[in-house]
Amino acid sequence: MNPSRHAIILVVSSSHAIRAEHVLRQAGLETKLMPVPRTLSSDCGVCVRILAADVATAESTLEKHRVPYEEIVPM
Amino acid sequence: MIYLDNAATSWPKPPSVPEAVAACIADAGANPGRAGHRMANDAAHIVYNARDAVADLLGASDPMRVILGPNVTWALNLALRGLLRPGDHVVTTAMEHNAVMRPLRALEERGVALSVVPCGPDGTLDPQSVAEVITPDTALVVMNHASNVVGTIQPAAEVAEVAHAHGVPILLDTAQSAGAVPIDMDAWQIDLLAFTGHKSLAGPMGTGGLILSERFDHAKMEPLVRGGTGSHSEEETQPGFLPDKFEAGTMNVPGLAGLVAGIAWIRERGVDDIRAHETAITQRLIDGLRTLPNVTVYGTQDATKQAGAVSLTIDDADVGMVGFRLDDEFGIMCRVGLHCAPGAHRTIGTFPEGTIRLSAGAWTTADEIDAAIVAIAQIAEDYA
Numbered sequence: 400m401n402p403s404r405h406a407i408i409l410v411v412s413s414s415h416a417i418r419a420e421h422v423l424r425q426a427g428l429e430t431k432l433m434p435v436p437r438t439l440s441s442d443c444g445v446c447v448r449i450l451a452a453d454v455a456t457a458e459s460t461l462e463k464h465r466v467p468y469e470e471i472v473p474m
Numbered sequence: 475m476i477y478l479d480n481a482a483t484s485w486p487k488p489p490s491v492p493e494a495v496a497a498c499i500a501d502a503g504a505n506p507g508r509a510g511h512r513m514a515n516d517a518a519h520i521v522y523n524a525r526d527a528v529a530d531l532l533g534a535s536d537p538m539r540v541i542l543g544p545n546v547t548w549a550l551n552l553a554l555r556g557l558l559r560p561g562d563h564v565v566t567t568a569m570e571h572n573a574v575m576r577p578l579r580a581l582e583e584r585g586v587a588l589s590v591v592p593c594g595p596d597g598t599l600d601p602q603s604v605a606e607v608i609t610p611d612t613a614l615v616v617m618n619h620a621s622n623v624v625g626t627i628q629p630a631a632e633v634a635e636v637a638h639a640h641g642v643p644i645l646l647d648t649a650q651s652a653g654a655v656p657i658d659m660d661a662w663q664i665d666l667l668a669f670t671g672h673k674s675l676a677g678p679m680g681t682g683g684l685i686l687s688e689r690f691d692h693a694k695m696e697p698l699v700r701g702g703t704g705s706h707s708e709e710e711t712q713p714g715f716l717p718d719k720f721e722a723g724t725m726n727v728p729g730l731a732g733l734v735a736g737i738a739w740i741r742e743r744g745v746d747d748i749r750a751h752e753t754a755i756t757q758r759l760i761d762g763l764r765t766l767p768n769v770t771v772y773g774t775q776d777a778t779k780q781a782g783a784v785s786l787t788i789d790d791a792d793v794g795m796v797g798f799r800l801d802d803e804f805g806i807m808c809r810v811g812l813h814c815a816p817g818a819h820r821t822i823g824t825f826p827e828g829t830i831r832l833s834a835g836a837w838t839t840a841d842e843i844d845a846a847i848v849a850i851a852q853i854a855e856d857y858a
Contacts, residue, residue, distance in 0.1 A: 412706075
């Protein structure tokens with residue numbers, strides 16, 4: 400895995416991660432659920448990894464489906 | 475063997491339902507939302523798919539506002555006990571199940587004022603009778619969509635309109651209708667909708683929930699249970715966002731896998747087709763029973779105005795004995811008595827003896843209905 404190729408979407412709960420992954424996959428994006436890096440959060444939840452090139456599409460897709468997220472950060 | 479107790483739980487289930495339950499336990503048996511590994515994610519997808527399927531079938535726009543729990547009673551308790559405070563006024567109907575009445579009576583003891591609106595002898599509610607009892611303190615209208623005793627379908631959208639005209643939200647109990655009768659929560663402007671997974675949604679027992687409409691402010695509803703959610707673990711207070719605020723503790727993921735399969739089966743067959751089938755066989759049952767001279771059939775007697783539950787009595791016959799004979803001599807399974815709904819029986823005039831309830835479902839055949847009519851006729855002859 401080349402870390403610079405990816406970004407992660409931070410959400411408040413695993414339910415939101417699954418919801419986000421669902422709408423992003425419907426939009427044709429490549430996604431993977433993964434644990435939130437401990438440097439970003441002390442939470443025990445999951446986040447959604449996407450391709451760094453897809454960040455803009457992900458933002459618009461999540462907004463279109465009104466899926467709340469905390470932030471999208473490069474990794 | 476003839477199963478006519480679908481108002482208690484649907485049987486049989488589509489074969490895909492137990493298959494999905496077993497596959498979930500075997501292949502996705504991890505805890506959703508508690509870890510990030512692949513099997514936990516598979517389980518989390520099952521939970522999400524359940525939210526999505528329920529929302530889509532019942533006309534709710536946001537799957538994240540589907541709160542999943544063990545059953546519809548839990549969902550009704552969440553709404554009633556989470557929303558109503560001493561000094562509030564709540565309106566319900568005389569046709570309710572004890573899943574509504576018992577929490578309400580307990581709240582009444584704690585200072586919540588309760589109005590129980592009477593219904594007609596066939597169980598029908600006049601929406602204007604709700605308007606007449608609403609006060610400035612009214613915080614909620616709660617009612618079933620279809621009676622579990624006589625099947626009578628209530629004018630939910632009209633009651634919602636009446637309640638909203640006074641700024642009051644409505645909680646609809648769809649235990650007897652979800653999956654069997656077309657429901658459009660958003661179009662009907664239902665604020666809160668409680669459902670069960672194991673009746674006409676064709677899923678397993680141990681599944682159900684509460685759907686919150688987009689206009690409903692969940693900040694004013696307290697959780698029924700608090701605890702681990704897998705989110706915000708650094709905090710010792712319950713998160714305030716949906717669905718986690720109301721979903722503490724490990725989910726019945728195998729049950730939800732079965733519910734997803736059950737709803738997929740309904741989708742394949744079509745709610746309209748299921749409704750047409752159940753209407754036809756329920757009318758066949760009503761018409762057959764009405765030809766028997768010492769048998770009384772309750773409710774609207776019009777299958778287009780009711781769900782599958784048909785209540786009857788035989789003059790001078792103990793309903794318990796009739797139920798026993800149906801099972802013992804004819805292999806027909808039904809439920810007799812008060813069906814956890816004393817108010818409904820008072821309304822139709824069968825309290826405290828109760829009725830014999832025959833409830834057809836999506837799998838019931840015309841031959842089974844005819845056999846049930848013959849069996850009731852033979853038993854009724856013994857009392858003629």
